[in-house]
Amino acid sequence: MKLLAISFSLLFTTLSSAQRFDDVEIKTEQLSDHTYVLFGAGGNIGVSVGDDGVFIIDDQFAPLSEKILTAIKALSDKPLRYVVNTHYHGDHTGGNENMANAGATIVAHDNVKVRLKQPRRDGSENPIEAFPVITFNDKLNMTINGEDVAIFHVDNAHTDGDALLYFTQSNVLHTGDTYFNGRYPYIDLNSGGSVEGYIEAVKRGLMVIDDSTKIIPGHGTVSNKAEYERFLKLLETLRNRVNKAIAEGKSEGEIKADTSITKEWDALDYGSGFINSERIRLTFYKSLMGK
Template sequence: MKQLKSIFNLTTLMFISMISWSQEEEVTITIDSLTNEVFMLTGQGGNIGLFVNATNTFMIDDQFARLSPKIKQAIATITNQPITYLFNTHMHGDHTGGNAEFNSKTTTLIAQDNVRKSLEQRIIEKPELNNDILPEISFSEELTLYQDDETIMAFHVHNAHTNGDAMIYFIKNNVIHMGDTYFSGRYPYIDINNGGSVNGYINAQKKALMLIDDNTIIIPGHGRPSNKQELTTYITMLEDIKDNTLKAIELGRTLEQITTDTTISGAYDTDYGTGFINPERLRSTFYTSLKK
């Protein structure tokens, strides 16, 4: 058990180190126009969603604090309206790092209950932060906002990437932001230390699959915009790796044996294993989560 915790803590530290290192690079904010009203902004960290209509602007995630001026400049090329709502899909710093920079009298922050709890803990650990990073509105399971002729549904998915993940679905525009419950084109990072799990991750994606249709545009937490067909293929991949891992566990294989066993994920490593989470880390995560 100590070995499992040590290995997973190392993965978490490497993720944090990767974020810190990436913040030193020069960043360009790029914009994808997904519909007439919904946009995806890519820079460093989690993909930002932006909904803009005649009267309101709704933003999803905000990357890192140091990028806020660039992100604001990019948004200004789309709209000069103030941001009405800023929604955090979960607690990680590459999605919430700019909260204080965007929080204002005209902007209300929203997140799932566990996200606010995590950010409250972050303030305790980092006294230089203040309550400006905290959501003013939090919810347990579901929240619905009505923006003129658009209905925005936010819903909690349990123990997926973390314990506080939420997806946001723009019904009229038929666009869903899945946060880090979907890493398009790459293996996922499942944060077990913060409540994530393999089963919860797969179940979250299946919930999204039931909601969307063949024309839905998916904004992933990381990667390029996606669709139902690609998400379906992704779920098949995760379930196959899960089944292979469970069979190996039943045979009494150890963490080290599963981590080095290329047959468990080998069919997918070329297509999905070149991101931050390489095949070895993925297999380690699957073992750690499923062994529980």
């Protein structure tokens, strides 16, 4: 009876997880003659279509794969060739198995494969089909659909396996979760992320773009260089303010409660997303203190 109860519990959890995606609509926005972004639930998906096939960046959650593939088929009747994961989190890699079964080769940084091979929080394991087939350490260059795509790793930013992708002819940059547009970022300290690395990742992204670049953030609407620069200012300002508070001898609890540190962006509702203002102050404190 106990085993039966556990089985029903797992079934209910699985059904509940799938049902929460029933009303999700996959929306498409065109960025250039052959690049697009798909919005759904989870990380924004970059898409390149052309004679060589379909190349996508991230794939959100497994229950959305059918909807995502339908949205892609509306753009191209060519086969799905590649999926590049910007990092390992489930809202960016949850569809890996389904995309692999649909014909895609999964590509990611070395550390993404390492983390995907580790047990999930619930103790379950990812299937082998979800693992990257091609991995890289520092950078990788690919040519597809008539343009060169530069893929480069940024150290210890959102996680320890982040990649940015730049479509050189289309002038489109996909930042993964090293950029949250219009909200506080999630810096996953438990997965190798850090404040300093995150700041350096944004600086690295800014080095390859210009005023005409269209930027696909990990979360939020399509962005541009000016907004990206304002995001960098947010990060550097919070770092400086938290460092100043630490130098003044303020405790973790005092910094966590100090709304003056984040006041400008709280007023813009940056804390309405996954990371609220209290949590971002705590994250900066822990990272800068090396905790």
